[in-house]
Amino acid sequence: MDKTFASYRIEERSYVAYIKREIHREVANTRFNEQKRGEIDIIVSELASNLVKHAKGGDFLYRVYDEGEKDSVFEMLCIDSGVGMADPAKMMRDGVSTTHTLGQGLGAIQRLSDNFQLYSLPKWGTIIYSMVTTNSDKTLRKSATLDVDISALCVNKPKETVCGDAFAMKRTDSTIQIFLGDGLGHGEHAHEAVKKAVSSFTECEESDPVSILRYMHEKVRRTRGLVASVAVLDLKSKYWKICAVGNILTRLYTGITFRNYLSYNGTVGMNIPNSLHNSEFDAEKNQFLVMCSDGIRSRYDISKYPSVLKYDMMVLAGAIYKDYTRGNDDSSIVVAKVS
Template identity: 45%
Template sequence: MDNTFSTYKIDDRSLIAFIKREIHNLALQLGFTPHRAAETDIIVAELTSNLIKYANGGELLYRASFTGEYNEIEIYCLDKGIGFENVAKIMNDGYSSSNTLGHGLGSIKRLSNDFQIYSMKNWGCVQYVRICEKPELQLPPLKNGLNYTTIAVNYPGEKLCGDGYYIKQTTKGFQIFVGDGLGHGESANEAVEAAIKAFRQTIETQPSEILRDIHSKVKKTRGLVATIASVDYKSETWSICGIGNINTRIYNGLENKTYTPYNGIIGHNIPRTLNNTVVPYKRHQIIIMHSDGLRTKWSLNDLTSIFKQSPAIIASALYKENIRGTDDATILVGKIY
């Protein structure tokens, strides 16, 4: 399954009809009824027209997700406009800042299965929308203590992503893999997909040994960088080990720490000595892992009340402010509950 998002810069109304048609056709391919696809059209039209009217443009990301239980479309809408301070107020039908009927955001909320919005004055706005094939579908409860979201986009112009991620459940807890194949395009994708296959199949349990195992199995590829973060429920610990520039940070409240990876390239040259960093695993922690498609000098503390938000909002806020646009980019945000 392709987990990457299609992304469009929207700065002209002429793009809106094209994007509506593309997402409409995607909805039909997923098995949405014509009526549900039409409701999806309304959501996309509201999001994109608002970008033009209120923010002088922005970015729309979308992807299809295929699960064992249902199919869905996820959409992120990002802008750097003037923003607003009272989200609850603008969500009410009848509120308008432009002398219109003011039904836009309210209709998005009614027609979607999940709608989240975050904004700050003079910072802009991020919106997340999930549209399932069945409008009445209740989203499944969270499992295994981890609520997470990923945003992955290709290098501009590429059809394949050189980044990859995978979360594996274990007998002791779970393990997170985030990797970045060298360069971008098909060869980078082959490297990271080979690494994910090795990660899924390995019998090793410690991140350092898993990385060694992956190293031995991807030597015929271009190579990659990767970090593995593993949780043991019984000992209540994270074990973290990385090779190359995957940025990994864990927040405990307002405090955070970045875990520095080793130098090297998996599949080519890795250090003789690899040690795991072991840290406490606690409720309400936030783990953030991303490739170098995003800048590394950021802080959640700069975003008002962001810690209360979902992983989807946190990921999109960081993406909006830190995307480089010169490489594949992947960001994974997980909250422990």
């Protein structure tokens, strides 16, 4: 619940200083040392300035959070619809510039980041993802046995201070369970609904989606309610079980070929069908599960992004967000890769 991305739309240089101050203040309250805080300042300054300089503006998404009892994480996505790059690898080399500067910005950001990804297409735009962490092994977002890698991009509705969407996952001895919920509406009441849903998901001892949703339904009755999708990967039998209620889009991708899961009508916490059934799908290595809240238009198409599945999953989430966010609601994308 505390890992929502803050979002800013940067269209003029004067806004960059404000964003730098906001992020510096948040980072100062984490476990990053003075050197790391300075490096994050450089990353933020370079990428925020590049949005104005090269793309005439774009979306700047970031989050700062503590992971466990020892580690802190800073993540940032810069998304623009500029001219893009025909040769991203060339632009990463020091000394290469399109604006007659020293051309060291992207290379420096890559060196200062624990995870750096650049995805760009001519006439489409560019996505840059940077992660800095105090964790020396840099595997914070991977499961302990690497059965599934999961990334989640949850973004507040513009001008809202809390998110009405929420993602959660948990591991048992035999399953990996993934939840995405969207509280009805947005703002504080929607946030409270999904907060309660995450709590019930975490405490539930059931191992199949239907039972989890029914348990959650009882626990959130006093809230506004939500729509939700639960996917469970059975590690022994190697198949997915999926069940969803309401307007959450869930897809399973094998390459760019996908199968849609059809949700049941209803609202968790208010009214759900008496007859709910799990849908089962074979799990395969390199398969992708993608869940989207209704802040993302349902007709998204990842085939328009060549080679995107070779990048960090956060890049795929950023690409879907770039082209398909509605901009008038909380927006969430969860990507899970079977490995």
